[in-house]
Amino acid sequence: MTLMRKLIVVLFMLCAMQVQAEVMAGRDYKELKPAQPISSGSKVEVLEFFFYGCSHCFHLHGPLSNWEKTMPKDVDLQYVPVIFRDSWEPMARTFYALEAMGEREHLHNDLFEAWNVFGTDLSDQAKISEFVAKRGVDRSKFDAAYNSFTLAGKVARSNQLVRSYGVRGTPTIAVDGKYIITGLEPAETIRVLNEVIKIARKERSKQR
Numbered sequence: 654m655t656l657m658r659k660l661i662v663v664l665f666m667l668c669a670m671q672v673q674a675e676v677m678a679g680r681d682y683k684e685l686k687p688a689q690p691i692s693s694g695s696k697v698e699v700l701e702f703f704f705y706g707c708s709h710c711f712h713l714h715g716p717l718s719n720w721e722k723t724m725p726k727d728v729d730l731q732y733v734p735v736i737f738r739d740s741w742e743p744m745a746r747t748f749y750a751l752e753a754m755g756e757r758e759h760l761h762n763d764l765f766e767a768w769n770v771f772g773t774d775l776s777d778q779a780k781i782s783e784f785v786a787k788r789g790v791d792r793s794k795f796d797a798a799y800n801s802f803t804l805a806g807k808v809a810r811s812n813q814l815v816r817s818y819g820v821r822g823t824p825t826i827a828v829d830g831k832y833i834i835t836g837l838e839p840a841e842t843i844r845v846l847n848e849v850i851k852i853a854r855k856e857r858s859k860q861r
Contacts, residue, residue, distance in 0.1 A: 676848040689830035693729035702825040711769040716839045750798035829853040
């Protein structure tokens with residue numbers, strides 16, 4: 654291969670990489686109007702709207718968990734369990750009960766696998782309590798948290814966020830109350846998320 658051809662190949666590859674790195678509103682993500690208030694303060698807020706029984710959420714779970722371990726320090730990742738039907742509420746309550754007990758990270762993966770790998774029946778509180786107890790969670794404390802007034806408020810807030818953000822499917826990721834990412838493959842979701850965080854960061858810098 655001549656030197657000229659090598660240079661052309663290199664330039665082509667660089668251009669291809671640049672095109673891949675760029676994200677476009679309307680194609681890779683959409684802008685949310687009106688923008689929603691956030692609770693992350695000085696950090697860029699990232700919300701993942703999910704359901705443990707959603708296979709697409711399960712496939713994103715691994716990549717997103719790995720991303721969470723190395724995400725930028727100025728980013729705040731929050732999980733929002735979605736309740737599209739009454740039968741989904743027990744899982745939302747489970748998430749918030751475990752979160753209140755400091756056990757969310759301990760069982761987050763187990764709950765995804767229970768639904769999507771093993772087909773475990775977690776349709777009501779009794780079955781869920783038995784499931785978490787077998788994994789070292791205090792059953793009486795879990796039941797108390799599951800049925801607490803505070804948890805009911807968190808479920809209500811989750812429903813409000815779903816309505817405010819216009820969430821129609823899971824997983825859906827919202828960035829800083831302004832941008833929505835959904836319908837992409839897991840690897841592409843993470844790539845676009847990183848780029849949209851940069852966009853949100855620039856928007857914040859303009860407002861200072």
